[in-house]
Amino acid sequence: MDMVQTEKLIFEYEKRDEEGNVIGTSRAIDEVDIDVQEGQFIAILGHNGSGKSTLAKHINAILVPTQGTMWVNGRNTKDPEELWNVRQSAGMVFQNPDNQIIGTVVEEDVGFGPENLGVPTDEIWQRVEDSLRSVGMIEYRHHSPNKLSGGQKQRVAIAGVVAMEPKCIVLDEPTAMLDPVGRREVLKTVQKLREQKKVTVILITHYMEEVVDADKIYVMDHGHVVMEGTPREIFSRVDELKSYRLDVPQATLLADELRKRGLKIPGGILKKEELVEALCQLN
Numbered sequence: 001m002d003m004v005q006t007e008k009l010i011f012e013y014e015k016r017d018e019e020g021n022v023i024g025t026s027r028a029i030d031e032v033d034i035d036v037q038e039g040q041f042i043a044i045l046g047h048n049g050s051g052k053s054t055l056a057k058h059i060n061a062i063l064v065p066t067q068g069t070m071w072v073n074g075r076n077t078k079d080p081e082e083l084w085n086v087r088q089s090a091g092m093v094f095q096n097p098d099n100q101i102i103g104t105v106v107e108e109d110v111g112f113g114p115e116n117l118g119v120p121t122d123e124i125w126q127r128v129e130d131s132l133r134s135v136g137m138i139e140y141r142h143h144s145p146n147k148l149s150g151g152q153k154q155r156v157a158i159a160g161v162v163a164m165e166p167k168c169i170v171l172d173e174p175t176a177m178l179d180p181v182g183r184r185e186v187l188k189t190v191q192k193l194r195e196q197k198k199v200t201v202i203l204i205t206h207y208m209e210e211v212v213d214a215d216k217i218y219v220m221d222h223g224h225v226v227m228e229g230t231p232r233e234i235f236s237r238v239d240e241l242k243s244y245r246l247d248v249p250q251a252t253l254l255a256d257e258l259r260k261r262g263l264k265i266p267g268g269i270l271k272k273e274e275l276v277e278a279l280c281q282l283n
């Protein structure tokens with residue numbers, strides 16, 4: 001089943017002068033077609049300003065298309081009557097955990113989402129407990145979020161989204177402000193959610209290492225989807241990725257260099273272990 005689908009999605013921001021009059025528009029998304037099936041893990045890559053966040057904000061109707069269509073869980077996000085259903089289907093996690101945490105106690109913060117959805121009190125507590133467990137933060141339930149590390153805060157933010165039981169979670173550079181430990185914590189959490197809750201995950205990032213397990217990758221540039229495929233397909237096109245100012249996983253890069261020097265190494269190597277294996281096969 002289609003979870004998120006767009007057809008020739010166009011979005012233009014309005015430019016305004018100092019008095020607030022519209023003096024023009026700038027196109028941030030230009031005829032984008034994407035198709036995400038229920039349960040998939042999708043990654044969106046792209047340099048700064050390529051339109052990733054603008055696209056993400058369409059998935060829970062923070063923005064609606066200027067032209068074209070976005071469906072979430074089969075519902076057209078432009079239809080005001082569907083707004084509630086769209087927001088319930090897709091939860092968002094943003095870059096800065098400090099902007100997403102509003103409660104003074106962890107469990108209270110996680111409970112806000114389901115409370116706003118009108119979930120009965122008993123069930124709220126059950127959901128809070130389950131979701132804090134699933135992100136590995138249950139022992140912090142009575143703590144103040146202020147004292148947590150960045151990675152822990154981000155996991156609380158994720159728990160808050162999980163507690164609303166969305167079918168799809170969109171994470172917009174959730175690890176960008178974290179140290180390597182925090183990044184690993186958050187990625188492990190996302191992976192666990194995919195396995196245990198079977199939620200659809202759309203991960204926006206510019207860390208290539210985070211996307212090697214994705215079912216499909218979209219690469220964006222200047223508001224367009226310029227590449228689409230499995231990690232193996234995408235990362236075998238090293239020169240093209242570089243032309244969009246994207247990094248390539250280190251193992252992929254090294255494999256590519258070795259191949260250019262004449263070693264018979266297959267394309268699309270993603271992990272260190274695969275490179276080692278390929279090198280051992282040579283002789």
Ligand SMILES: Nc1ncnc2c1ncn2[C@@H]1O[C@H](COP(=O)(O)OP(=O)(O)O)[C@@H](O)[C@H]1O
Pocket residue numbers: 013014026027028046047048049050051052053054055
């Ligand atoms: N609120 C806004 N008003 C006007 N232009 C914006 C706004 N937000 C983003 N843009 C512009 O839209 C384009 C895409 O931005 P964005 O979606 O944030 O890209 P990304 O998330 O890939 O960095 C950029 O050119 C950016 O400057």
Ligand SMILES: [Mg+2]
Pocket residue numbers: 052053054172173
């Ligand atoms: Mg962004």
